Amino acid sequence: xxxxxxxxxxxxxxxxxxxxxxxxxxxxxxxxxxxxxxxxxxxxxxxxxxxxxxxxxxxxxxxxxxxxxxxxxxxxxxxxxxxxxxxxxxxxxx
Numbered sequence: 001x002x003x004x005x006x007x008x009x010x011x012x013x014x015x016x017x018x019x020x021x022x023x024x025x026x027x028x029x030x031x032x033x034x035x036x037x038x039x040x041x042x043x044x045x046x047x048x049x050x051x052x053x054x055x056x057x058x059x060x061x062x063x064x065x066x067x068x069x070x071x072x073x074x075x076x077x078x079x080x081x082x083x084x085x086x087x088x089x090x091x092x093x094x
Contacts, residue, residue, distance in 0.1 A: 009036060017090050026062030027084055028053070031077040045076045 016033040019025040032042055039057075043050040055061045056073075065073075067081070074081045083089065 009033075020087055020090055023059055026057050026059050027087055027090070028062060028073060029057050030090060031073075031079070031084070035077055042073075042076060046072055 013030070013033045016025065016030045020027055020030045028042075032039065039053050040050050043053045046053060056065060056069075070081045070084060074084050077084065
């Protein structure tokens with residue numbers, strides 16, 4: 001049962017990774033799955049409305065985020081802003 005649960009987590013991470021690489025979702029989606037979080041939890045950590053975080057999942061909206069907002073997301077996911085923005089590094093991760 002535990003292995004099945006982790007397999008499911010890994011599958012969701014892989015799906016999010018592919019959607020980011022395909023330009024369908026922003027990197028935020030990948031890090032939400034990787035950290036076993038959901039949009040509501042991220043919104044709470046960010047001090048934002050859930051719908052705002054959902055908007056940031058769209059690549060065109062992610063591209064417009066301020067450095068301050070990117071830094072907050074990076075802190076939530078315990079990564080650097082460079083890691084958050086650099087999707088090329090996702091090609092080697094799982």
